[in-house]
Amino acid sequence: MQIVIIGSGNVAYHMAKAFTQKGIPLTQIFGRNEKELNKISEELNIPYSTENLEDADLYIICVSDHSVEKVSKIITKKNCLVAHTSGSLPKEILAGEYRKASFYPLQTFSKSKELDYEKIPFFIETENENDKKVLFELASEISKNVMESNHEKRKYIHLTAVFACNFVNHLFSRAKEISDSQDIPFDYFLPLIDETVQKIYEIEPKLAQTGPAVRNDVRVLQLHEQLLKGESLDIYKVMNHSIQKMYEL
Amino acid sequence: MQIVIIGSGNVAYHMAKAFTQKGIPLTQIFGRNEKELNKISEELNIPYSTENLEDADLYIICVSDHSVEKVSKIITKKNCLVAHTSGSLPKEILAGEYRKASFYPLQTFSKSKELDYEKIPFFIETENENDKKVLFELASEISKNVMESNHEKRKYIHLTAVFACNFVNHLFSRAKEISDSQDIPFDYFLPLIDETVQKIYEIEPKLAQTGPAVRNDVRVLQLHEQLLKGESLDIYKVMNHSIQKMYEL
Missing domain, CATH: 1.10.1040.20 (ProC-like, C-terminal domain)
Incomplete structure (x- = not known):
């Protein structure tokens, strides 16, 4: 599975690091802030871009709540899964023709603070059973604590x-x-x-x-x-x- | 040195337990609540009374702030040291003719929760150097973190x-x-x-x-x-x- 992370802040950094630590390859980390992307790219050995979004099966959007909708429009591909990491947004905020999901890690993230990802509860919501299975398996690689949660509960x-x-x-x-x-x-x-x-x-x-x-x-x-x-x-x-x-x- | 603890609440219990664990004998635990005193007495093997205050060199008053003054009047002996454990009262609230002190443990105490007493900072204030030495030595038996502090700072x-x-x-x-x-x-x-x-x-x-x-x-x-x-x-x-x-x- 080709995975792209979108964003260069605290959540994007830690999500990228969590996947990388478990040997899950990331196709790209994509965002606006070249300086931050470059740092993450160098530390975790992931290609980055500020301009050309790579083709992928799963895009995980790790940006501030108020930017999620706008950023979600960058993804023009249809046959793919797009998840945001926000605790307070519905998956329907994602504004493309792809399949939508929420992939919410319940933790406080600071770049300079190491984390034990295994303990982070992940809350997942998808449109269909297959996507749910995919995201559960992915989150379970990182964490021992993966659950389903709809928007209301989230x-x-x-x-x-x-x-x-x-x-x-x-x-x-x-x-x-x-x-x-x-x-x-x-x-x-x-x-x-x-x-x-x-x-x-x-x-x-x-x-x-x-x-x-x-x-x-x-x-x-x-x-x-x-x-x-x-x-x-x-x-x-x-x-x-x-x-x-x-x-x- | 003969030591009496006055009180039967969370602080009294943990102070008594901290001393007992370090092999420092307590002459008595004194208070009003016979049921609680009896429980502490049985667990820690310390004599208790609700009526006859034993003679001692040091009395440590572990009661609610609003009761400290009243309770301090029970001690009629003059040649002794009396300390309260309150964070917000001056040592002068103690209303007897004995030497006065503050012996303040910075911690949250619940009877049902075990504590590592070594980590509790103790703040001490006395009238003279000798009493300070006595209380510093005593607190240092329990904790690695003993300091002086006047009322203003406390x-x-x-x-x-x-x-x-x-x-x-x-x-x-x-x-x-x-x-x-x-x-x-x-x-x-x-x-x-x-x-x-x-x-x-x-x-x-x-x-x-x-x-x-x-x-x-x-x-x-x-x-x-x-x-x-x-x-x-x-x-x-x-x-x-x-x-x-x-x-x-």
Whole structure:
């Protein structure tokens, strides 16, 4: 099977790397950003182009959500399968006469961070059984965790991921801003952060909640509000309100 | 040195366990909740009482912030050292004529979750050099990470911990609420959550931010708002606003 990856960002890079590591040859990596494509091409030994899209059986589009539709029109071939990697788009956004699919890896990708691809859940949606079989087999080469998911479910998977990953990372950013402001090394907090995550492997997060809000410790809540301002204060208030609502305090 | 732990909650239990594991004998565990004290006493083989506080050189008060002052008055002895374990109280809240100290373990404690005490940072504040030496030596038996910290700094350490731990756990609760609502197993998200944390060991959280807000993906942000309501919607809006402010989007 001839496979082409379209895109040069974090997802494109890691998808290309995941396939290459498993010995699955890629026909081409195609995109606009020549500098990035060149880097990926050199590291992973895959031909690249910014102009001539190679003929393939499967095109995997790894670009930002708002570019998927436009990019999907580049593929003029009809007898092929085209999959996007977005968590929030329907497969019907793909605007060609080919067979359409979704191939969604549930992970946070940064180019500079190595990943264990085996643990990444893949969610697949296709138009027919044969394409499903093809994408399941392909994803199973990379990951131990391959599932089917329609667009409706995928939207909620993506939304959950925003809370459990994107927002969590932003809390780390705001936390570090606070500790930096007092010259407290953020490293102090890493064991606490590790434990916060390890806990949810054993205890429901709702039962693992600690801190002043769930104790309804009004004195500490007020003290903290005096130490904060701007967006961090907004976050502090909304999170505490949400905690207290959840526990009916 | 005779040591008494006061309290029967999560912190009291883990402090007692940490000392016991290192072969440091505890004279007594003292508190109000006989059922909990009895459980801890049986597991760790420490005498307990709800009525008669034993004579000791060091009392470590492990109770909720709002009870520390009241509980500290139980200790009528003068020639002894009394430490509380609160992140947000000054040592002067301790209301006796003894020497006062703070002995703050930066960790999230749940009784049912085992902990590696060696990794817990301890922050110590005392009235004099000798007490400091005593508490440093004691904490160093448990942990590899013992530091001095005055009340001002401790307040900010605690506040940072609320963002990096308590709020993060609450995001997991809200995330699970969303995935549960669609019968999506929360286990799917564990590799993503692990990676979110592993990333900050290598990349500044501010540089590791991914997701629709930092991409300013208005279509996805609007779609997600339609899927949410109540406190989760409030969190969604505040977090995205804060992300966009941080990156000046």
